[in-house]
Amino acid sequence: MSEQKSTRLTIRQPDDWHVHLRDGAMLADVAPWTARQFARAIVMPNLAPPCATTGDVAAYRARILAALPQESTFTPLMTLYLTDATDPVDLEAGFALGVLTAAKLYPAHATTNSAHGVTDLRGIYHVLDRMQQIGMPLLVHGEVTSGHVDIFDREAVFIERVLTPTLRDFPALKVVFEHITTKDAAEFVASAPDTVAATITPHHLQINRNAIFAGGIRPHMYCLPIAKREVHRLALRQVATSGSPKFFLGTDTAPHEVSTKESACGCAGIFNAPHAMEAYAMVFEEEGALDKLEAFASEFGPQFYGLPLNETKVVLERQECRVPERIAAAGGEVVPWMAGEVLPWSFVGIQPLG
Numbered sequence: 400m401s402e403q404k405s406t407r408l409t410i411r412q413p414d415d416w417h418v419h420l421r422d423g424a425m426l427a428d429v430a431p432w433t434a435r436q437f438a439r440a441i442v443m444p445n446l447a448p449p450c451a452t453t454g455d456v457a458a459y460r461a462r463i464l465a466a467l468p469q470e471s472t473f474t475p476l477m478t479l480y481l482t483d484a485t486d487p488v489d490l491e492a493g494f495a496l497g498v499l500t501a502a503k504l505y506p507a508h509a510t511t512n513s514a515h516g517v518t519d520l521r522g523i524y525h526v527l528d529r530m531q532q533i534g535m536p537l538l539v540h541g542e543v544t545s546g547h548v549d550i551f552d553r554e555a556v557f558i559e560r561v562l563t564p565t566l567r568d569f570p571a572l573k574v575v576f577e578h579i580t581t582k583d584a585a586e587f588v589a590s591a592p593d594t595v596a597a598t599i600t601p602h603h604l605q606i607n608r609n610a611i612f613a614g615g616i617r618p619h620m621y622c623l624p625i626a627k628r629e630v631h632r633l634a635l636r637q638v639a640t641s642g643s644p645k646f647f648l649g650t651d652t653a654p655h656e657v658s659t660k661e662s663a664c665g666c667a668g669i670f671n672a673p674h675a676m677e678a679y680a681m682v683f684e685e686e687g688a689l690d691k692l693e694a695f696a697s698e699f700g701p702q703f704y705g706l707p708l709n710e711t712k713v714v715l716e717r718q719e720c721r722v723p724e725r726i727a728a729a730g731g732e733v734v735p736w737m738a739g740e741v742l743p744w745s746f747v748g749i750q751p752l753g
Contacts, residue, residue, distance in 0.1 A: 406716060406717045406718075407714060407715070407716050407717070408680060408689065408692075408714070408715040408716075408717075408744070409712055409713070409714050409715075409750075410692060410693035410696065410697055410712060410713060411693055411697040411698070411708060411709055411711075411712055411713075411752065412437070412438045412697060412709040412711040412712055412713050412749060412752075413436070413437055413438070413648055413676065413696035413697040413709075413713065414437055414438055414439040414440060414648070414696075414697070414700050414701060414709070415433060415436075415437040415439075415440040415441070415648060415649060415650050415652070415672075415675070416440070416441045416575070416598050416647060416648060416649040416700045416704075417440075417441055417443065417538075417577050417578060417598050417600075417649030417650060417651045418433050418440045418441065418442055418443065418650060418651070418652050418672070419442075419443045419445070419511075419651070419652060419653040419654070419668065420433065420440075420442055420443075420463060420475070421446075421654060421729075422446050422459070422462065423729070424728075424729040424730060425654060425656075425728055425729040426462060426463065426466050427466040428727065428728040428729055429652075429654050429670070429672060429728055429733070430463060430466045430467055430473075431466075431467060431468055431471070432652075432672040432673045433473070433652065433672045434467055434468070434471045434473035435673075435746075436672075436675060436676050436713060436746060436749075437473065437675075438472070438473065438474065438709040438711060439473070439474045439475075439476055439706075439709075440473070440474075440475060440476060441476045441478060441500065441501065441538070441649070442459075442460075442463065442475045442476065442477055442478060443478060443503060444456065444459070444477070444478050444479060444480035444503055445480060445503075445505060445510070445511060445513060446459065448515070449480035449482070449515050450477075450478075450479065450480050451479065451480045451481075451482050451484075451485065451515065452479075452486075452489055453479070453489050453490070453492060453493030453496070453498050453499060455480075456477045456478070456479055456493065456498055456499060457477075457493075457498050459477065460475055460477050460498070463475045476500040476501075476704075477498060477499055477500055478499065478500060478501045478502060478503045478538060479493060479499050479501075479502040479503065480502075480503055480505070480515065480516075481502050481503060481504050481505070481516070481517055481523060481526065482515050482516070482517065483517060483518055483519070483522055483523065485502075485523060485526050487525060487526045487528075487529040490502060490526060490529060490530070490535070491529055491533055491535075494533055494535045495533075499535070500536070500704070501535060501536040501537070501538050501575070501704075502526075502530060502535060502536075502537055502538065503538045503539075503540070504516070504517060504520070504537060504538065504539045504540065505517065505540050506540065506542060506543065506544050506557075506561075507544060508544050509540050509542050509544050509623070510540060510542075510623040510667060511623070511653065511666060511667060511668060513540070520561060520565060524568070527565070527568075527569050527572060528569070530572060531569045531571050531572040534573065534705075535573070536573040536574070536575055536703075536704065537572055537573065537574050537575070538574075538575045538577055539562065539574060539575070539576055539577060540577060540578075540624075541554050541557045541558065541561075541562060541576050541577065541579070541584065541624070542554055542557050542623070542624055543556045543557045543560060543561065550625055551608070551625065551627055551628075553624070554579070554580055554581045554583065554584055554624055554627075555581055555583040555584075558583055558584065558587050562574075562576070562587070566591070566592075566595065570592070570594075571594065572594065573594050573595075573703075574594065574595050574596075575595075575596050575597065575598060575703070576588055576595065576596070576597040576598075577597070577598050577649060577651070578598055578599070578600050578603065578624060578649060578651045579597045579598070579599060579603075579624075579635065580603050580624045580625070580626065580627050580631060580635070581627055581631045581634070582630055582631045582634035582635075584597065585597075585634045585635055585637070585638045585646075586634070588638075588645050588646070589638060589643065589645060591645075593645075595645070596644075596645045596646065596647065596699075596703045597645065597646050597647075598646075598647060598648065598649025598651075598700075599635055599638075599639050599646055599647075599648070599649065600622075600649060600650055600651045600669075600671070601650060601671055601675060601678035601679050601682065601736070602620075602622065602626070602651075602669050602671060602678075602736055603626060603632065603635055604632065604635055604636050604639060604678075604679075604682045605632075605678065605681075605682060606620060606626050606632070607626055607627065607628055607629045607631070607632045608625065608626045608627055608628060609629075610626060611625070611626060618660045618661050618662075618665040619660055619669070619734045619738070620669070621660075621665060621667055621668075622651070622653065622667050622668055622669045623667040623668075625667075636682060636686055639682070639683075639695060640682075640683055640686040640688035640691050640695070641691075642691050642694060644694070644698075644699040644702060644703070645699075646695065646699065647695055647696070647699035647700040647703065648679065648695055648696045648700060649700075650671050650672060650675045651669070651671075652669070652670055652671045652672040652675065653667070653668030653669060653670065654668065654670040654672075654728060654733045655668050655670070655733065656728065656729060656731040656732065656733060657725065657731060657732050657733065657734060658731065660734065669736050670726075670733050670734070670735050670736060671735070671736035671737075672735075673722070673723075673726065673735045673736075674720065674722055674735065674736065674737060674742060674746070676696070676713065676715060676744075676746055677715065677720060677742045677744040677745065677746060678736065678737065678742070679692060679695075679696060680692060680715055680744045681742065681743060681744065683695075684743075697709065709752075710751075710752050711749050711750065711751060711752055712749070712750050712751070712752050713746070713747075713748070713749055713750075714746075714747040714748060714749075714750060715744045715745065715746055715747060716744070716745050716747050717743060717744060717745075718744075718745040719741050719742070719743065719745070720741070720742045720743075720744065720745040720746075721739075721740070721741050721742075722735055722736075722737045722738055722739060722740050722741075722742065723735065723738065723739075724738050724739050725738070
């Protein structure tokens, strides 16, 4: 149970069901931020080149573990990057060995490092059939990539053209509709079978698309899927704080060095790992739903994935916390989410449960 007092919030330690930890020097500098608050995290495989085989994923997991502080107990949960050439035998073996927790569908060219993504979902139906048979979750980046579809409509069109027929053809397949951004997606997941769930980021709960253009172009507010209209933000807040087990925490933290964001063709991604739980606490408190935060952050995700709940807790205190303007990473700097803002909650640390 969560403990809520006037100055302190204590909940079971959460997991992050969608993170980008990058690789190399960036990995070493950003992974500890996720491990600081979360016990486990679903790690995205969209490196360059992508983690498209069980061997690739195992090697990446080893690099993540090597990048963590020696005392860290953080567990990376790894995913396979689906391509047109994915081998279902390799996928099943990786899942059976515990190397793979899930497989990730990136429609080709949908987001960062997705050029190797699936071009025609029907071409990997044999892979989805194998996943359905073994109970392996499919994680979807839910956007179509056709040039004629407006960027603000790509999620809704994906539901109609891709997700609905896929669920019809594979009714027992476990699917996580990741980082949803629209009322359409919220309503779709809420009415879908229990085999379908969704993750929601803090930034999509906090901003609408106006933030990208406030006084000019704001590259550090740009992510994919892109923030949508206010009606969609409000719908996300409603389902996130509703107590429905179909919606759970996934930050989609995605660091990029400042120069790659502030450029003529800036990268998509928001680095929210340093103050993720503080951001979620702000949202849930604004909605009068702090008592629902623990289930959203710490219970619904493990339950969907069939994993045990964590036996540790995190503590937040009602104490002002100023987010730094920039954080050193990979020999450069990254601008964190809510840079320069003063937050009402501060992360204290991790403690044993009980």
